[in-house]
Amino acid sequence: xxxxxxxxxxxxxxxxxxxxxxxxxxxxxxxxxxxxxxxxxxxxxxxxxxxxxxxxxxxxxxxxxxxxxxxxxxxxxxxxxxxxxxxxxxxxxxxxxxxxxxxxxxxxxxxxxxxxxxxxxxxxxxxxxxxxxxxxxxxxxxxxxxxxxxxxxxxxxxxxxxxxxxxxxxxxxxxxxxxxxxxxxxxxxxxxxxxxxxxxxxxxxxxxxxxxxxxxxxxxxxxxxxxxxxxxxxxxxxxxxxxxxxxxxxxxxxxxxxxxxxxxxxxxxxxxxxxxxxxxxxxxxxxxxxxxxxxxxxxxxxxxxxxxxxxxxxxxxxxxxxxxxxxxxxxxxxxxxxxxxxxxxxxxxxxxxxxxxxxxxxxxxxxxxxxxxxxxxxxxxxxxxxxxxxxxxxxxxxxxxxxxxxxxxxxxxxxxxxxxxxxxxxxxxxxxxxxxxxxxxxxxxxxxxxxxxxxxxxxxxxxxxxxxxxxxxxxxxxxxxxxxxxxxxxxxxxxxxxxxxxxxxxxxxxxxxxxxxxxxxxxxxxxxxxxxxxxxxxxxxxxxxxxxxxxxxxxxxxxxxxxxxxxxx
Numbered sequence: 426x427x428x429x430x431x432x433x434x435x436x437x438x439x440x441x442x443x444x445x446x447x448x449x450x451x452x453x454x455x456x457x458x459x460x461x462x463x464x465x466x467x468x469x470x471x472x473x474x475x476x477x478x479x480x481x482x483x484x485x486x487x488x489x490x491x492x493x494x495x496x497x498x499x500x501x502x503x504x505x506x507x508x509x510x511x512x513x514x515x516x517x518x519x520x521x522x523x524x525x526x527x528x529x530x531x532x533x534x535x536x537x538x539x540x541x542x543x544x545x546x547x548x549x550x551x552x553x554x555x556x557x558x559x560x561x562x563x564x565x566x567x568x569x570x571x572x573x574x575x576x577x578x579x580x581x582x583x584x585x586x587x588x589x590x591x592x593x594x595x596x597x598x599x600x601x602x603x604x605x606x607x608x609x610x611x612x613x614x615x616x617x618x619x620x621x622x623x624x625x626x627x628x629x630x631x632x633x634x635x636x637x638x639x640x641x642x643x644x645x646x647x648x649x650x651x652x653x654x655x656x657x658x659x660x661x662x663x664x665x666x667x668x669x670x671x672x673x674x675x676x677x678x679x680x681x682x683x684x685x686x687x688x689x690x691x692x693x694x695x696x697x698x699x700x701x702x703x704x705x706x707x708x709x710x711x712x713x714x715x716x717x718x719x720x721x722x723x724x725x726x727x728x729x730x731x732x733x734x735x736x737x738x739x740x741x742x743x744x745x746x747x748x749x750x751x752x753x754x755x756x757x758x759x760x761x762x763x764x765x766x767x768x769x770x771x772x773x774x775x776x777x778x779x780x781x782x783x784x785x786x787x788x789x790x791x792x793x794x795x796x797x798x799x800x801x802x803x804x805x806x807x808x809x810x811x812x813x814x815x816x817x818x819x820x821x822x823x824x825x826x827x828x829x830x831x832x833x834x835x836x837x838x839x840x841x842x843x844x845x846x847x848x849x850x851x852x853x854x855x856x857x858x859x860x861x862x863x864x865x866x867x868x869x870x871x872x873x874x875x876x877x878x879x880x881x882x883x884x885x886x887x888x889x890x891x892x893x894x895x896x897x898x899x900x901x902x903x904x905x906x907x908x909x910x911x912x913x914x915x916x917x918x919x920x921x922x923x924x925x926x927x928x929x930x931x932x933x934x935x936x937x938x939x940x941x942x943x944x945x946x947x948x949x950x951x952x953x954x955x956x957x958x959x960x961x962x963x964x965x966x967x968x969x970x971x972x973x974x975x976x977x978x979x980x981x982x983x984x985x986x987x988x989x990x991x992x993x994x
Contacts, residue, residue: 426441426442426443426448426527426529426530426531427442427443427528427530427531427532427533427534427583427789427790427791427792427830428440428441428450428523428527428532428534428788428789429441429442429533429534429535429536429784429785429786429787429788429789429791430515430518430533430534430535430536430553430785430788431535431567431570431690431782431784431785431788432459432493432535432538432549433459433489433491433594433596434459434489434492434513434535434595434597434626435458435459435488435489435592435595435597435626435628435755435946436456436457436458436459436499436594437451437457437458437459437518437597437628437754438451438456438457438459438781438783438784438785438787439451439518439522439523439782439785440782440786440789440808441527441789442525442786442789442790443824445621447786447789448526448527450523450526450527451522451782453832457473457474457518457522458472458473458474458476458477458488459488459489459490459491459492459514460472460473460476460477460486460488460490460511461476461486461502461513461816462475462476462477462479462484462485462486463484463485463486463502463505464479464481464483464484465483465484465485465502465503466481466483468503468504470502470503470505470510471515471519472513472514472517473517477670479685480663480667481663482663482664482861483663484663485502486663486666487595488595489807490511490514491596492511492596493507494507494541494548494549495513495540495542495545496543498544498545498548498682498884502656502922503720507534507611508548508551508552508792509549511549511552512551512552512555512556513550515552515553515556515557516556516768519556519557529560529896530557530907531561532559532561532562532563532791532792533553533557533562533563533564534562534564534565534570534711534788534789534791535549535553535559535563535564535788536561536564536565536566536567536570536784536785536788537549537564537565537567538566538567538599538617538619539566539567539568539601539614539617539804539805539806539807540617540618540619540807540865540869542869542886543589543807543808543867543886543909543910543911544710544884544886546564546909547910548639549564549901550562550564550908550909552979554649554942561792563791563792563839563907564909565787565788565791565838566614566617566786566838567592567599567601567613567617568592568599568601568603568614568806569603569612569760569785569838570591570785570787570788570789570791570854571590571591571592571751571753571778571783571784571787572584572588572603572605572612572751572787572898572908573612573781573784573787573790573791574784574786574787575778575783575787576791577786577787577790578607578786580592583692584605584748584749584751584776584971585605585606585748586604586605586606586748586749586806587602587603587605587739587746587747587748587749588602588603588748588749588751589601589602589603589734589746589747589749589750589751589770590602590603590607590750591751591752591753591754591757591766591783592753592754592757592920593625593626593627593752593753593754593755593757593759593762594627594753594754594755594756595626595627595628595756595859596626596627596628597619597621597626598619598620598624598625598626598722598754598756599617599618599620599719600617600618600619600620600730600733600741601614601615601616601617601618601748602613602614602615602616602617602733602734602737602775609707609955611801611802611803612801612802612803613796613801613803613804613835614804614805614900615737615804615805615835616733616737616805616807617807618733620721620722620725622841622920624721624725625719625721625722625725626631627677627717627754627755627756627759628673629679629718629914630676630680630715630718630756630759631673631676631677631680632658632676632681633642633715634675634676634679634714634715634718635655635669635672635676636656637659637714637715637717638676638679638706638711638715638720639672639675639676639693639696639702639712640655640656641782642702642704643696643700643702646667646700646701646702647702648696649697649698649700651848654836655668655669655842657984657994658869668697670695671769673713675691675693678691679706680759680760681758683707683708683711684759684790685756686758687707687708688705688706688707688708689705689706690705690706690888690972691703696945708760708761711761711824712760712761715761717809719761719762719765722762722765723765723768723769726765726766726769726770727769731745734746734747734787745770745773747773748773748774748778749773749774749775749776750766750770750775751776752766752775752776752777752778753777753778753783753784754779755781757777758779759917763775763777765790765810768938783805786816793975800840801837802837802839803835803837803838804835804836804838805832805833805834805835805836806832806836806904806906806971807831807832807833807869808831808832808835808867808868808869808965809824809826809827809831809832809867809868809869809870810827810829810844810865810866810867810868810886810911811824811825811826811827811833811865811866811867811868812824812825812826812827812845812863812865812866813862813864813866814863815862815886820955824866827844827865828845828926829842829845831844831870832870832906836904836906837908838907839906840906840907840908840959841903841904841905841906841907842903842906843901843902843903844903844904844976845901845902845903845913846900846901846902847863847899847900847901847913848899859888860890860892861891861892862888862889862893863887863888863889863890863900863902864885864887864888864889865885865887865888865902865911866883866885866886866888867886878895880910886910887902887911887912888913889908889913900913900914900915901913901914937962937965937979937983938962940964940983941955941959942959944986944990945959946991947986949990949992950986950990951988951989954982954985954986954989955986957982958982958983961978961979961982962979965979
């Protein structure tokens with residue numbers, strides 16, 4: 426079986442593909458909360474619904490620990506480091522859900538947001554390998570997995586062209602621009618970014634229901650007030666948090682009922698300190714109460730999102746240059762969301778996916794799609810790399826940006842790319858201890874001014890030290906997308922995947938050869954010109970540099986051929 430695990434901010438979904446048939450491992454009615462709890466009395470971690478239900482005075486809970494992979498990899502829950510929390514969570518999924526239904530796993534893919542850095546990805550990859558003991562484990566960007574799943578399910582009408590994927594999850598909303606060309610069997614993730622959990626998401630709608638509907642209704646029907654901490658949902662003690670979680674569950678039920686029926690009636694006994702609330706609400710009134718929350722989504726789409734699209738050439742003069750919008754995630758089914766997206770993107774077809782495990786399904790068929798159907802699955806990597814250099818004169822270190830533009834290059838997500846050559850024995854590299862140090866840091870592309878203080882306490886993504894007597898020759902440093910790490914030639918020698926380093930412009934020469942095959946039999950082109958063009962390209966086959974040299978001459982040959990074709994008419 427091919428297994429897919431989509432670790433969402435609020436909920437985790439699992440899907441399996443066995444003999445071209447989907448296997449329900451975590452059905453919709455069995456949502457797995459991405460929540461963890463540490464109980465000091467037992468010294469153990471608990472996950473999922475049990476973690477939400479546990480209620481003891483000293484218990485520690487986290488509800489969106491996936492966000493800590495992006496923001497705070499030094500996070501701890503009790504004595505457990507984040508790496509251990511992720512490992513224990515995957516072990517919990519394996520024991521509670523996967524082993525029960527899956528006798529044998531052939532391959533596995535896990536979802537990863539494209540804005541996760543190398544450290545975050547390594548934590549997920551290492552944990553999965555340790556828990557499941559598989560060789561074939563892959564990290565796949567969420568938007569690519571969603572689009573692969575949609576096109577697999579809708580084989581007669583796959584999405585082609587420029588696609589905006591809007592994934593409204595329980596905790597965050599992700600926006601991604603993708604290019605899909607089924608005839609060329611190519612998918613490219615151009616950009617992905619996120620609205621935070623406190624801006625717009627399914628969870629924020631639930632908080633809005635509590636703030637704008639439940640609490641005002643309680644105060645009106647009972648005449649009693651509720652402390653400010655319940656209104657903000659912050660700084661709650663464990664007993665208060667347990668009550669607030671009950672409110673969140675009821676808010677989600679209300680939201681889903683209105684989405685299904687257009688109205689909802691409810692009665693909550695013992696809502697707060699023995700007081701109850703009951704009422705009836707239709708969809709129009711619901712949207713009116715939650716207008717401040719919905720407005721954040723609308724403003725974001727019409728301002729920041731449009732600006733990002735303009736930078737990619739996908740918006741100009743108050744028009745969007747997008748072919749489709751793929752709207753997905755549990756929060757996308759909330760009342761009014763589809764209407765807002767349609768209003769923000771007039772004249773663009775909005776496709777609402779009702780599959781609750783779309784990303785997980787795309788992860789399942791990842792292997793088959795990559796090997797058998799798609800010649801190219803690429804992504805940008807929105808991070809910059811900085812190298813620390815020691816300056817002997819000032820006895821200080823400084824940071825120098827490595828000029829490898831990962832934010833704009835389309836990289837194969839299983840590829841390996843040379844980012845720079847480390848030339849040793851220069852005065853700027855030797856430390857006072859006469860050692861050679863190579864230390865590289867990673868920073869999200871587009872961050873504010875980079876200073877030395879920015880890196881204080883930050884763990885490098887690559888750190889190597891050689892004694893003075895063992896200083897090596899020039900060393901190449903590579904970005905290994907599959908292994909989610911930076912590595913040198915020596916470190917990569919023991920790896921079996923990928924077998925070859927992929928050049929950045931790997932398709933240039935092959936495409937020129939295709940052009941030659943297309944025009945060489947055209948009767949109006951001078952045969953000598955064709956022969957010279959073929960000789961020129963033949964020489965490039967033996968050139969390992971990328972992009973290959975004399976590309977200007979290649980363009981000249983093609984222009985001459987074109988002029989002869991035009992002249993013949």
